[in-house]
Amino acid sequence: MHEMNDFMIRLGLAFPIIQAPMAxxxxTVELVAEVAKAGGLGSIGAAYLTPEIIKINASAIRARTNGPFAINLFVGTDDPAPTPAEIAYTCDILRPWAEAYGVEPPSAPSAPIALDRQIEAMLEVCPPVFSFTFGLASEDLLSACRSRHILTxxxxxxxxEVVALEQSGVDCxxxxxxxxxxxRGTFLRPVEESLIGLMSLLGMAVQATSLPVIAAGGIMNGQGIRAVLDLGASAASLGTAFMVTDEAGTPPAHQHMLAEADPRPTVLTRAFSGRTARGITNRFHEHVSPHQNHLVPFPALNDMTRKIRQAAGLAGDAEALxxxxxxxxxxxxxxxTAHLMAALVTEAHL
Ligand SMILES: Cc1cc2nc3c(=O)[nH]c(=O)nc-3n(C[C@H](O)[C@H](O)[C@H](O)COP(=O)(O)O)c2cc1C
Incomplete structure (x- = not known):
């Protein structure tokens, strides 16, 4: 039996396992609830959800379990507005893709969902954990969470970035x-200067901070969980491993690519959203990535590619997802999910 640590005790977790936030x-509500029921921490990737849906999802999770869950948002982004030249260039690049998938070619990005309204919804829901990426949360937001006993x-x-987060006053x-x-959650330097393997980053983080450190990246089984606990992590956060569970909302064509017997490489690309992310290479990446310096930035590009990606998903075609x-x-x-959680617990000797 693995020792309980402060992070687990604070949240009432039976196991130091987190289902990572994935916007x-x-x-889904079912995925998050199943992880919580199995003694882990489930996370809602809420960055693309409206305030109303955030509240509905949280109620639906609470109707299924008393277990803890996190709501995750994208904070601290001071994204530049797209220029008319970038919009025109993006329309030209995306037009053949829109035509190929039978959707209207994009003409301009629509306004993103306002972060402050998402934050209001999160505070109203009062989840056990508020997790965030892409930057630092403001002092006001952290103190609003603290007064509601929401772990940040x-x-x-x-x-x-570890040091900057600690100085900002987060809990973990x-x-x-x-x-x-x-x-990539990177927010202080260019991504190319911020690509550190988990074993190096975790070791440096636990030495630098006395806050609980959660490890994410490349953990797929209980052996990986055991390894990061031994390196000083308070919990392991797994994303990709949960994407092929029965309860995940991953499009079937995406799940098929993840489970493919002859795997393709992963790449870092800005072609889909305007922000660097890791995914399996496909035709859209190969065609659009060479143009990425001229396209609209995040989150505008994410919005302008959405209909194409959705149409590809409905068609069961992985090449534009x-x-x-x-x-x-x-x-x-x-x-x-319940079986995966049980396997992880056994393999990690928890
Ligand atoms: C499909 C997908 C969506 C993601 N969306 C988010 C997100 O909304 N917020 C966030 O903090 N991290 C997000 N991430 C990163 C994960 O939280 C986590 O860091 C990552 O999955 C860990 O690496 P692994 O996939 O190798 O387990 C996402 C990851 C994936 C695979």
């Missing part, structure tokens, strides 16, 4: 190794 439909967890991809820090699937995946994705095991 874009993967983290920021994401760091470098030692410098998730270190995201360069192996991780999805968007953002196939987010961690480097270790060939180790995925499709099964029910």
């Amino acid at each position: 874009g439909g993967v983290t 967890m920021g994401t760091a991809t470098t030692l410098e 820090i998730c270190v995201q190794g360069m192996e991780a699937g999805g968007h 953002s196939l987010w995946a961690g480097q270790a994705y060939p180790l995925v095991r499709p099964m029910a």
